[in-house]
Amino acid sequence: MNTTYEVRIWSIETYEGQRGRTYRVRWRVAERRQKQVFKTKALAEGFRSELVTASRKGEAFDIETGYPISMRRDTAVMSWYDLACAFADMKWPHVAATTRRTHAEALTALTVLLLTNARGRPDGKLLRHALGRWAFNTPRRTADNVPEQVRKTLDWVQRNTRDVASLSRAEVLRPVLDGLTVRLDGAPAAPSVMGVCRFPCLGLWCDRDC
Structure with missing residues (x-):
């Protein structure tokens, strides 16, 4: 597992598409850019808050998935x-x-x-x-x-x-x-x-x- 403490989290973006409004959380782990799209601003804010909290606690992030170690999915454990x-x-x-x-x-x-x-x-x-x-x-x-x-x-x-x-x-x-x-x-x-x-x-x- 490759991890890093080099994390940058950007503000939430609002996107107007053919299927309606969505909200994007963008962040970078090492040199790898990550993105998650949510249907509501509340969900996007909640997810971003988890990322920010993990980063402020000094938690390592998984370079492959972009998630803090505490948020890694079980399927990501196997190489x-x-x-x-x-x-x-x-x-x-x-x-x-x-x-x-x-x-x-x-x-x-x-x-x-x-x-x-x-x-x-x-x-x-x-x-x-x-x-x-x-x-x-x-x-x-x-x-x-x-x-x-x-x-x-x-x-x-x-x-x-x-x-x-x-x-x-x-x-x-x-x-x-x-x-x-x-x-x-x-x-x-x-x-x-x-x-x-x-x-x-x-x-x-x-x-x-x-």
């Missing part, structure tokens, strides 16, 4: 990496070896796109090796003989992937889906990798015919 490992573990006993490899390739591609921090990021080749050969290989990840370099890489990934809740935001999910359509060299990605966006278990659905 993408933990969800991806759980998915691989669930599928592992019931699929063939070739399907396991396909899952590992697709989950590796997704995980790289969902990293949140460049500081301390492992080498790209090591990163993909650790994810594809260890993280999404249930017996190897849970074994006692995980190489030290791989273990440190996976620990870094676990600390630096987006929260699951962030995938509900279009501005987060759309670049991820776009990124799945190309390889590192710019060539089109394999259908088996792009197909992960239709895995209902992961909650990722693409509206394009890929």
Whole structure:
């Protein structure tokens, strides 16, 4: 979980739209701008007041969701990496070896796109090796003989992937889906990798015919 104390909260904005008047609460957490829209001014003022109170108390804010720690939703607690490992573990006993490899390739591609921090990021080749050969290989990840370099890489990934809740935001999910359509060299990605966006278990659905 990435948190910060760098928070700025703006005044409530009134917006006149085709569907009537709405009220917007805008604030910034670190460099990420956040916005919530309410139908009544009272609701907007109540929400803004909670943000201001948390900030004045010196409470840390979650960079991904924009909420103070006390307001974080339970769905935001699980990181993408933990969800991806759980998915691989669930599928592992019931699929063939070739399907396991396909899952590992697709989950590796997704995980790289969902990293949140460049500081301390492992080498790209090591990163993909650790994810594809260890993280999404249930017996190897849970074994006692995980190489030290791989273990440190996976620990870094676990600390630096987006929260699951962030995938509900279009501005987060759309670049991820776009990124799945190309390889590192710019060539089109394999259908088996792009197909992960239709895995209902992961909650990722693409509206394009890929």
